[in-house]
Structures are given as structure tokens and as C-alpha cells.
Amino acid sequence: MRVSVLPSPTSKHVVVIGAGPAGLTAAYELSKHQVPSTVVEADPHYVGGIARTVEHHGYRFDIGGHRFFSKNQEIEDLWTEVLGEEMLTRGRLSRIYYRGKYFDYPLKAMNALRNLGLVETVRCMSSYAWARLRPVKNPHTLDDWVSNQFGRRLFNIFFKTYTEKVWGIPTTELSADWAAQRIKGLNMVEAIKGALFPKRASGRGEVIKTLIDRFRYPRLGPGQMWETVAAGLARQGHPVKLGWKVTGIRRQGPTVTSVLAVDQAGEEHELTGQEFVSTLPVRTLVELMDPPPPEEVLIAATRLGYRDFLSVTLMIDRGDLFPDNWIYIHEPGVKVGRLQNFKNWSPSMVPDQSKTCLGMEYFCFEGDGLWTMSDAELIELGKRELAQLGMCRPEEVFDGCVVRMPKAYPVYDDEYQEHLKVIRDWLETVPNLHLCGRNGMHKYNNQDHSMMTALLVARRIAGVSDLDPWNVNADAEYHEEVRDGEDKTGRRVPSRVAS
Ligand SMILES: Cc1cc2nc3c(=O)[nH]c(=O)nc-3n(C[C@H](O)[C@H](O)[C@H](O)COP(=O)(O)OP(=O)(O)OC[C@H]3O[C@@H](n4cnc5c(N)ncnc54)[C@H](O)[C@@H]3O)c2cc1C
Structure with a gap:
């Protein structure tokens, strides 16, 4: 293996790991502040990370459909700035398929009744009445909590199978906390009201997110956004190295000095820089540190799921x-x-x-x-x-x-915040390494959140703002204060109940 050292071209050169939405947004924002960067991406063909668009024999497709919508106007404007008229506005239709029938989603009363049929509707209502009369006391599994709210039959139709498919854990083993937070305030009465008046605002005057019936989408898929950003960066002399897998992150004392990457031909490169941005999964980042961090940090990293x-x-x-x-x-x-x-x-x-x-x-x-x-x-x-x-x-x-x-x-299990804190506390001692993005911060969030954290990281490096990317919430909005032990930034996911 031959090692080539890429010298830093100027006094401030930033190495960005990963060409997903976060890495490319960081490089894009840095370029606006005349800070040069090199983006290193393991994938040999695609930029865009999870938000890439794959092409196969002329057919283009996402890794999971990617809607573009954000409460953060700055992000919406950035998408328009990059793609202009190529951003389409699309109507949303997404339904639930169950036993040969299509149920409108969000649920609509008449449609649900028609699909369930009279007999099943009566069964669901009886099961609901039974749940009200004989609720499971102190429900601590998702199964019991949702069945208490809607009755077991409706739970089986609309919650059980899909939740188990997504998380791979039986609902009898999933904690009730997640459902209590996600479906907070929702019970049969609220559901029927919502089904009868689907577009009404919630108490806080916000339209409930799942009811959003329009979204934006690049004409050629989400990858078009990131291919356009990468091409623009390359034109301005900020390279995006495809097929370069980062295999090591070198430190001298607390400071990161270089990143090692192996290209498709097996050649190893060492990229030096003054500042480093990582969108690598936190677990991978910790494992690649050379010299390694203290034992407790390594252990905490292995516990992230x-x-x-x-x-x-x-x-x-x-x-x-x-x-x-x-x-x-x-x-x-x-x-x-x-x-x-x-x-x-x-x-x-x-x-x-x-x-x-x-x-x-x-x-x-x-x-x-x-x-x-x-x-x-x-x-x-x-x-x-x-x-x-x-x-x-x-x-x-x-x-x-x-x-x-x-x-x-x-995955957000019962312990992930504890482990993440151990890792973050240590990373704070590494002053020129900046984390952003979804896996980069272990946040189960959309592109807008990943991009907002990247914008804030880039502005910190450029010296134009010192807002903390960890204070960006799930809606990609910046919040001045997050109380100790509180995590407002992530969408919750269910966790296994302790046996
Ligand atoms: C099924 C699904 C549906 C989704 N739907 C939506 C949606 O509708 N709307 C929306 O806004 N968001 C959606 N998201 C979320 C969105 O995909 C993410 O928020 C976004 O892609 C995160 O960007 P990122 O740059 O932080 O990370 P990633 O997209 O994960 O990018 C990280 C990059 O780092 C690279 N990398 C990893 N390891 C290395 C290494 N060792 N060396 C070099 N490079 C490396 C990866 O190849 C990747 O390109 C969805 C996600 C999923 C899974």
C-alpha cells in the first residue's frame, strides 16, 4: 500500500468525512465563507448518503422515499437556491394496505368504516369498550398501552404489524414510553375527531406533521440535490473524493492532524487539515481514532445501536x-x-x-x-x-x-443518551473535530436537521457564529437552551422493556 500525503493548500483547510446531506452542506457553507475543504466519501459512485438516488438501467430510485419539507425556512431556501425550478411540489397520497383494503392515512372515519365492514367495526368497538372497562393497569409495554387507548383489535390492525416490522422487536417487549410520547393526547375520541376533521390545527395552532399533504421533491430524486452541490464544489476547487473510505483519524495530543483514507485501488492517502468535520456514525468515528480514546469511551461507542x-x-x-x-x-x-x-x-x-x-x-x-x-x-x-x-x-x-x-x-434505547454523553464529553477535549448529521450525532432525524447542524458547524469553523449544533431540534430549529439530561433534538424511537 502506497501512502500519499495531501498537503493542506491554505492555512485553513477543512477535511469533511462523508458526502451525505450533512457533509456536503458543511462544505457548501464553508465555500460561501471562502474556507476550502476536501470531502471524502466511501461510496465509489454516489453522493447523498442515505438521501442518494440510485440509477439502474435508466430507472432512478431513493433509499426510502425522501420528502423535502422543513419548518426551517433557511433550509427550504437553500434547496431552492441549489435546484431552483427543478424542485417540484408534489401532492401526497400514502395509504395503509391491510387485508386487501386501502385505508386512508391519516385515517378518515368513513373510509375506515367502509373498509373494516360492519362486522369488524362492531368487533373493534366492543374491543374498545372492553379496554375502557378493563384496562391493563400500569401498562408498561407498547402492546398494553396502545390497546388501552384504542382496544386490542384496532391495535392489531393499525399498530402491531408495522411497528414490529420497523423495529424488529415484538410490541409486547417494546416500552410504552415511546407510544405515550408519539401518540400523546391521542385516544379514541381524539382519533375520531381527527378522522372527521382531518386538517384541523392542533392546540398549538400547528398542523400535525403527518397531515402535511404536499411536499417538495427534486425532479430527478433527492440525489439530484446532492449531485448538484458536489459538482458545484468541485467546480470551485473543493474536491469530493468518491470511493475514498476513511480508515483512521490521527491525533497529536488532543488535536486531530490528519485523516487516512483508502481509495478503490487500495492506495492509502493521508489528508491533513486544520479542522475536521465528521458525519461518520459516532461508533465508527470513535473506533477510527488513532491513538484510541480512553477505554470507557470505546465501550460507550460499542453500546450505540x-x-x-x-x-x-x-x-x-x-x-x-x-x-x-x-x-x-x-x-x-x-x-x-x-x-x-x-x-x-x-x-x-x-x-x-x-x-x-x-x-x-x-x-x-x-x-x-x-x-x-x-x-x-x-x-x-x-x-x-x-x-x-x-x-x-x-x-x-x-x-x-x-x-x-x-x-x-x-437506535434510541434506554441507555443511548448515557453512552453518547460519555463520548461527547471526551470529544469536547478534541477542539478541531466537529460532529454533524444523522449518524454523525446519533440523531434519528431528517435531512433538514442534518443540514442545519452542518450549517452551524461550518459557521463555527468559519468564525462567523458560535451556535451549538447540539441545540438544533428535530424540526431543524435552533433552541438556545437545552436543560441538562434533556434531549429535545431527536424523534423518539421505542425501546425494549427491561425484563
Ligand atoms: C428509509 C429512510 C427514509 C427517509 N426519508 C426521509 C425523508 O422523507 N425526508 C428527509 O428529509 N429525510 C429522510 N430520511 C433521513 C435522511 O436520509 C437523513 O437525515 C440524511 O441522509 C442524513 O444525512 P447525513 O449526511 O447526516 O448522513 P448520511 O446520509 O448517512 O451520509 C453519510 C455519508 O458518510 C459516508 N461514509 C460512511 N462511512 C464512511 C467512511 N468510513 N469514509 C468515508 N465516508 C463514509 C456514507 O457513505 C454516506 O455517504 C430518511 C432516512 C431513511 C433511512
Whole structure:
């Protein structure tokens, strides 16, 4: 292995690890302040990270459909600045598929009643009445908590299967706290009110997020945003090195001095700089430190968990399968969690309007049964499940492609904040290393949050602001104060109950 040392071109050169939304936003903002950077990305073909758009034989698709919406106007403006008219505004249609029926989502009373039918509706109401009369006392599992609120039958239809698919843990083992926070204030009475008057504002005058019925989307998918930013950076002399996997982060005393990266040919490069931005998963970042951090920091890093994800994309010889952008699959007999219909996100995602490109989303753990299946087996599984769901016949599928995305979801278990604190406390002693992004900060958040944290990091480095990126909340808004022990920045995810 030959080592080439890339010298720092100026007195302030920033090395950015990862060309996802966070890394590229950091480099983009740095360029606006005339601070040069080099972005190092492990993927040999794509920028955009989880928000990339993959291309296969002319068909374009996301790793999970990526809506562009933010409460933060600065982020909305940045998207417009980069793509202008290429940003489409799309209507949202996403329904729940259950036992051959499509339920509007958010739920609408008449539609739900029609789909459930009279007999099932009566059963659901009796089960609800039973839950009110005989609620589980002190419910501490998600199963019991939601059943108390809605009755067990409705819980089984609308909560159980999907939650178990996404998190890979039976709802009888998931903590009730998550549901209590996510569906706070929602019970049968509220649900019926919401179903009858779906677009009413909540008490705080905000439209509930899931009710947002429009979103923006780049004409050629989310990757178009990040390909455009990367191309602009390269034009201005800020390189984005594709296929360079970071394998080490060197320190001298507390200060990071360089990053080691191995390219596709196996050649090792050492990138020097004055400031370093990491969007690497926190666990990986800690493991790559040379010399390593103290033992307790290494241990804390190994305790951070992730949920992984894979997408089986199938091309189908039919023009019109369903009108939704995506469908939640609550059907118990199949493993697929969601279906994305990419031409309904943007017609330009398919080269031929007489065909359809469906993304079948499977939630999994790296190394589990689904993850280790071959691509051919996964494509066969996808075809079988589409047929089982009555979407199309297997022989109508003429092409397919599998994308595996490790560490798609940082897991918030009971202990993650404790571990993250140990790591953050140590990282504060490393003054020229800055963390931003989703896995970069172990935050289960959208692009807007990842981008906002990156903007703040870049401004700190450029010396134009000292706002703390850890104070950006899940809506990508900056909050001056976060009380000790409180984490306002993340969307909650369920955790396993202690046995
Ligand atoms: C299924 C799914 C659906 C989503 N839907 C939406 C949505 O609708 N709207 C929305 O706004 N957000 C959505 N998100 C969230 C969005 O994808 C993330 O917030 C965003 O991609 C995070 O950006 P990031 O740059 O922090 O991280 P990432 O996108 O993870 O990018 C990190 C980059 O670092 C690179 N990297 C990793 N290791 C190395 C290494 N050793 N050396 C060099 N490079 C490395 C990776 O290859 C990657 O390119 C969704 C996420 C998922 C999983």
C-alpha cells in the first residue's frame, strides 16, 4: 500500500468525512465563507448518503422515499437556491394496505368504516369498550398501552404489524414510553375527531406533521440535490473524493492532524487539515481514532445501536399500479414494510411511462436472515410478496435491483443518551473535530436537521457564529437552551422493556 500525503493548500483547510446531506452542506457553507475543504466519501459512485438516488438501467430510485419539507425556512431556501425550478411540489397520497383494503392515512372515519365492514367495526368497538372497562393497569409495554387507548383489535390492525416490522422487536417487549410520547393526547375520541376533521390545527395552532399533504421533491430524486452541490464544489476547487473510505483519524495530543483514507485501488492517502468535520456514525468515528480514546469511551461507542434497511426495487411492465407515493404494508403475512412508487414522486424517475418502478422496503439488522439473502433471492421474495399483495403478477417484473443501507436508523434505547454523553464529553477535549448529521450525532432525524447542524458547524469553523449544533431540534430549529439530561433534538424511537 502506497501512502500519499495531501498537503493542506491554505492555512485553513477543512477535511469533511462523508458526502451525505450533512457533509456536503458543511462544505457548501464553508465555500460561501471562502474556507476550502476536501470531502471524502466511501461510496465509489454516489453522493447523498442515505438521501442518494440510485440509477439502474435508466430507472432512478431513493433509499426510502425522501420528502423535502422543513419548518426551517433557511433550509427550504437553500434547496431552492441549489435546484431552483427543478424542485417540484408534489401532492401526497400514502395509504395503509391491510387485508386487501386501502385505508386512508391519516385515517378518515368513513373510509375506515367502509373498509373494516360492519362486522369488524362492531368487533373493534366492543374491543374498545372492553379496554375502557378493563384496562391493563400500569401498562408498561407498547402492546398494553396502545390497546388501552384504542382496544386490542384496532391495535392489531393499525399498530402491531408495522411497528414490529420497523423495529424488529415484538410490541409486547417494546416500552410504552415511546407510544405515550408519539401518540400523546391521542385516544379514541381524539382519533375520531381527527378522522372527521382531518386538517384541523392542533392546540398549538400547528398542523400535525403527518397531515402535511404536499411536499417538495427534486425532479430527478433527492440525489439530484446532492449531485448538484458536489459538482458545484468541485467546480470551485473543493474536491469530493468518491470511493475514498476513511480508515483512521490521527491525533497529536488532543488535536486531530490528519485523516487516512483508502481509495478503490487500495492506495492509502493521508489528508491533513486544520479542522475536521465528521458525519461518520459516532461508533465508527470513535473506533477510527488513532491513538484510541480512553477505554470507557470505546465501550460507550460499542453500546450505540443501529437498525438497518434494504430496498428491493422492481421494474414492472405496467403503467399504472396505484396512485400513492407510498403505501404502508400492515398485512401480517409479508415481510415488506412499505412500497414506494417512484414515478408518483416524479414522472422523470422512470424512462418509460408505460412501466412502473416500485421500491419495496425491508427493515432488518445487518447480518440477519434478510440482510444475508442473495440479491437474486431478495428479488424473488419481492416478486412473491407483490403477487401476494395483489399488486402484479411475477412475470410482469422484468428487472430488479437490491440496495443495502447499513446503519439507516440510529437506535434510541434506554441507555443511548448515557453512552453518547460519555463520548461527547471526551470529544469536547478534541477542539478541531466537529460532529454533524444523522449518524454523525446519533440523531434519528431528517435531512433538514442534518443540514442545519452542518450549517452551524461550518459557521463555527468559519468564525462567523458560535451556535451549538447540539441545540438544533428535530424540526431543524435552533433552541438556545437545552436543560441538562434533556434531549429535545431527536424523534423518539421505542425501546425494549427491561425484563
Ligand atoms: C428509509 C429512510 C427514509 C427517509 N426519508 C426521509 C425523508 O422523507 N425526508 C428527509 O428529509 N429525510 C429522510 N430520511 C433521513 C435522511 O436520509 C437523513 O437525515 C440524511 O441522509 C442524513 O444525512 P447525513 O449526511 O447526516 O448522513 P448520511 O446520509 O448517512 O451520509 C453519510 C455519508 O458518510 C459516508 N461514509 C460512511 N462511512 C464512511 C467512511 N468510513 N469514509 C468515508 N465516508 C463514509 C456514507 O457513505 C454516506 O455517504 C430518511 C432516512 C431513511 C433511512
